[in-house]
Each structure stands twice: as C-alpha cells, then as structure tokens.
Amino acid sequence: MLKSTTPTMVGSEAKAKKKRHSFSLNAKDKYFALLFLGPSLLLLSVFVFYPMFRTLYISMFLTNTLGKTTVFNGFGNYATLLSSPEYIASMGSTLFYVLAVTALTVSIGLLLANLASQKLAGIGIFRTLYSITMGVSVSVAAIFWLFIFNPSTGFFTIISNALHLPVINWLTDPKMAMWAVIITTVWMHLGFTFLILLGSISSVPTTLYEAASVEGASERRQFFKITIPMISPTLFFVSTITLIDSFKSFGLIDLITKGGPTNSTNMLVYRLYKDAFYSGNYGQASSEAIILTIIIAFFTFLQFKFLEKRVNY
C-alpha cells in the first residue's frame, strides 16, 4: 500500500530544486490549505497516527481477551517476546524468507531484463510475457501454485511419478513448505521487478557499450563493468521495495500454508494476526507490531536517504 518513491521521481526533485515556485503571499492561502489538506490530514490522523500511538500504548500493557488494557507491564511484553524461542524462530524464518525472496527476485529479474534488452526481432513479445505476473493477484498466484504443489494430484507429483523420481512433500515438509511460499512470492514479484530493471538497462547510454566493444571487452565483462554499475541505484530501489514487501507478507502465507507446518512459515505479520485475533493476546501482538514497524521504518528510511543522496550527486 504505502510504497516508496520510484526512481523517476528523483529527477523531478532535482529539477524542482533549481526553480522553486515563488509564492504570492496571500492571506487566503491558509483557508485554502485547510480545505485542500484537511480531509487527508483527518484520515491519516484517524487511521495512521492515532493507531500508531495506541499500538505503542497497548504494547506496554497486559490485556484481557476483549482487548481492554488491564495491568501496566512496561517493556514486559517485549521482554517476553524476545526471550520466547518461538518468536525468535518466527523472526528467523521471516529473515530467511525475506533474504531468499529478495535475492532470487532481483537476480532472476536482472537476468530476464538483460536478455530482453537485446535488439532482436520480436523481443517485444518476450517483454510482455515476462511482465505478465504483474497482472496476477495474491489469491490467483496461490491457487495456481497450490495445484502445482498439491501432494496427491499436483503437477510436480504427476511429473515425479512419470519420471519415477521421489515425490517431494512440498506442503507437509516444513523446509519445503517454506520454499513453496518463497517460489510463489518470487514468481509474483518477478513481472514488476523485470519491468523496472528493463527500463533502467534500456537507459544506459549505448556509447558506453560501443566504446567497450572497440576496446575488445567481452559481453560478460560489459555486463559487470558497465550495466551493473550504471543501474545500481535501480537495483538498490527494487531490492528495498521487495525486502519491505516481503516483510509484510500475509496473503500468500494464509492461502498456501497457514503458517504451518509446525510454524515453519509463521512469519511476523501472520503471527501478529494470530496472536491478536485468534488468541486475543492484544498486548503482545501490539509489541510485535511495534517491532515490525521499527524494521520497516528502518528500511524505508534507508531508501529515502539513498535516493536523496543520489539527487545531490
């Protein structure tokens, strides 16, 4: 929902800095400001700022099952969480998932974008096909892949049987269930990542490659010495976007594994939801929410800082 800036916006910031709008000092401006800004400010206060402080407040209390705060607990909920092996395991599996998804999405996206940036006849068809998963929503992706992973009638099972290979229990083996979620997530993110990287690769000046070719640099060398450095800001951008998105993963987990088997895919947001709305443990769930916020805010801030830096150079 709340995504960060796209790389093209950075250019506009730079331009805007050169010629700020001169303001006509008008006393009426403040009434217009109230009118133009009021609705958004009110909505954000009710649904973003208030809940943030409220969550922070609840996280310091013990709660009853109705969500009413009972006893002040200070940082007790946080201490309980951080000393709970289950929460540490949940954090661990989330980190594994996030890193695997980000690494795979960005590297496969880069491979596809580099291939599709070639000047070949009919390349447009491949560009469209590679970006197709942009049109796939969570539930559709989950259903397509659930059928493929299905232990009894799934596509992988049929293939394994036909080739007399051992059948992998994708959804019942804790390790493989994690990979099932990772594969589905990567597949879903691929279209968007591909398109952004393709745009970036296409904007690298061709003269750089021409000069390198004259000097006899191989294609592989050109890729690592020209393409990668030139598109590194975009690489950073898609990586952080994917990272932030996967930290917030919920839909695919709910649809594919429901956090199981044996909690192996019980990642941060899914756990938060279950602790709050299944177990009624609102105090603890709120402290989980605050920890999640700190993680996401950190990465978003990093992204802001990086983009800001890029403008100045």
Added chain:
Amino acid sequence: MITSNKPNRLNKVLSYLLLVVLAVVILAPFFIGIWTSFLPTMDIAQGNFFSTKVSFDNYVAAFTKTPIVRYLGNSLVISTLTMLAQLVFCSMSAYAFVFLKFKYRNAIFILFLITMMLPFEAEIIPNFTTVKNLGMLDNYSVLLIPFLTSAFGTFMLRQAFMQTPTELKEAADIEGLNHFQIYWSIVLPYNKISMITLGAYSFLGAWNQYLWPMLTTFSNDSRLIQNGLRQLQSEETFNDWGMIQASAAIIVIPTIIVLFVGQHYFKSGMNEGAVK
C-alpha cells in the same frame, strides 16, 4: 548484451532458445492452471492430465454455483471508488504542499513522509477497534474509508506538481484565478500522466488488499474477490480443483488482457523514464 559487435548466428539462436525456455517456465503456472480449468475434476483427481474431455463446465459451475460474480462486483466497486477518492484527496493535498504557503507546511509534510514509513499491517489492532466502534464492520465503508487518501500518492503527486512550469502559474495569477480554478484547470490537466499512474497504482492496491478485508468482512455481500477465492477454496468445494482453477482464470484473464492492451502505454512510460 545490447550491442554485440559481431551478432553471429549461433549467438542469436542461443539467445532465442534461452528467451523461449524462460518464457515457458514463467508462463507454466498459467498454462497448467488454465488447462486444468477446462478438465473434469474427476480427471484432475486421478492425475489424468491429458484428458480429452475439455469443456466449459467448470466455468458454468463457477458462475452459477458460487457468488463469484458478487465478489468481482464488490472488488470492482471498491477499487474504483478507492482510486477516485485517492486521486481527489492526494492531488488536493499535493496542491497545498506545492502552491500554498501556510504555517507548519514543512512540519506537516514531514508527517506525511513519516506516514510512508509506517506499515498498515502493524496498525490493524486499534484500527479494527475503531471501525468496530463506528459500526462499520462487514460493510463497504470499512473497505473504503481508511483508504480514501494515501501519503504515498500525495508524495508522488507533489513531486510531479513541482515540475509545473512557473509561467503557467504566473499567467494564472495575472488572470486572477483562485486556487480552485488553478488546481482544476491548470495543475490537474498538466499532470495527467502522473494522475493516470497514481490511478492505476491505487486501483491495483485496492484490488490486491487481503488482510484488512479478511478481518472486517464476513458476508458474501461485502466480501472482496481475493478473500472470496479463499472462501471457495476452503469451503466444501476444496477438492473441486476444476472449478477453483476456473474461478482463478475468470479473475486473471481480464487483468492479463488489460496488461496486453496497456503494454503500449507501459512502453512509452519506460521511454519517458529513459530520457531523464
């Protein structure tokens, strides 16, 4: 890769081969899903993947036996309204940040930036209590009101509005237009492309919502398509793979067509990005 000095034939063949193999791998889940949506569930259950009893029966069943049309309608209405509301409210607040001078402008803008760092997922507990107390549960309003505006949309449009040529603004000042007129007849038309981008973005965002609608809606009257598919999948139809695949296909085929048609626009958008 872009300019190989000797485009020899073998390289070309290898490139095409790799392109095709990767396309097949990426498209495989679609092919498998859409193919099975035409097969009888019995054949799917027996692993008879190359059955010849191809028919539209699963599609007929999905349309007649499940509330999928209602789910689709709900999602269309909510996504369209969310998009329109965000276009209005985000452009208005972006206008205020760029063209109006008022007290605490920078402080309020920083508040918006901070908002972009806070994940909605972490705020569902108080938000759930809020909408429950307001009696909004299981109703269109609960799916709509929290998302009428967005800090990201405001930020994005602010960046775009800042590029509006000063001459246009000066001309408007000389003509004595008020802020509503400048907003409506100069700033919005000039930033059409950014408005379209935000529109597409907010529509898709609403269309893909999952956690919040799942928490706040319980009846078919207000359930959205993403949660509706889950409902179909977890109900008695769990093993009716044919019909489930047909339901997924019903949802995905229109979006794919839109994507194919929109490819032209995507491409020109890409070129625009390349110029900068």
